[in-house]
Amino acid sequence: MDELGFHRALYRPGLLLDVGAHDGAFTLPFAALPGSRVLAFEPLPSAYARLEAALAPCPPHVTLRRAALGDAPGEITLSVPVVKGVAQEQWASIAKGYAQHEGVEEQRHSVTVLTLDSLGLSDLTHVKLDAEGAEYEVLRGARETLTRCRPVLSVEIEERHRAGSTHAVPAFLDGLGYEGFWQQGGEWRPMASLDRHRLPKASPNPSVFEHIEDYIFVFYFLPREHAVAMLARMPPPPG
Known part of the structure; x- marks a missing residue:
């Protein structure tokens, strides 16, 4: 089952949060x-502009925010690595820069940061989180919301973006x-x-493109009080 399939299998009507929406794949x-x-x-x-275009005209039940989530409000630098003149948007991060890598240049954007808790959400049911190393801060800023709403979460966590994050x-x-x-x-x-020492490792350098078999980077989180029942709703593995 892929990440989208996880959310579809456990779908509950309410508010679904897409953090790191990029072009709108979720x-x-x-x-x-x-x-x-x-x-x-x-x-x-640039990604936000494409997201807007993909949804134009934006339906009333969808809200787009050109901002990042974190653990404190303010402004922060979003770093985008550029390899051979091409911006690697999928690596855009507020948690780190890329100038230390040979052959990699950087774009930098000043972006607004909000905390999820500041929004006062009451019916959050699903969270998809892909923040290129800033997952911990996003969740710290969502502590009250997660405690109150108990959504299910899929979180992309990679040691190459932030050591110790798994x-x-x-x-x-x-x-x-x-x-x-x-x-x-x-x-x-x-x-x-999860044996982290035996997991396949990916390069933190965006100029190094590797094909890695069985690379684990998506993790799923269920409210403990509902975990057994939710797992029982998952379709069996193929074959």
């Missing part, structure tokens, strides 16, 4: 779910009463079974 299918409302955050100006992010969510899972061979496995 925003658009989220918006097509019956009874959904969607809130999408994308701070990179420990810190699950530990933070564990403290909020979430059970973490990852998938291998179509089977759901608890976070406790």
Whole structure:
């Protein structure tokens, strides 16, 4: 099951949050779910423009925000690596820069940062989070919302973006009463079974393009009080 399939399998009408919406690969299918409302955050100006165009005219149940989420409000620098003159937008990050890598230039954008808790959401049911290393800050700024609403989450966590993140992010969510899972061979496995030392490693340098077999970078989090029932709703692995 892929990340979108996870949200479809557990779909509950309410507000779906897309953090790091980029071109709308999740925003658009989220918006097509019956009874959904969607809130999408994308701070990179070029990606936000394409997201707007993809939804034009923007339906009333979808809200787009050209901003980043974090653990404190303000302004921050969004860094985009440029390799051979091409901006690698999928690596855009507020958590780190790329100038230290040989052969990599940088674009820098000043972007607005909000906390999710400042929005006072009451019916958040789903979160897709892809923040290129800033996942911990996004979740810290969402502590009250996660405690109140108990959404399900899919979070892209990569050590190449931030060392220690595959420990810190699950530990933070564990403290909020979430059970973490990852998938291998179509089977759901608890976070406790993740052997980080044996996971395939990806280069932190955006100029190095690698094909990595069985690279695990999407993790799933369910409210502990509903985890058993939610897992039972998942379709069995193929074959």
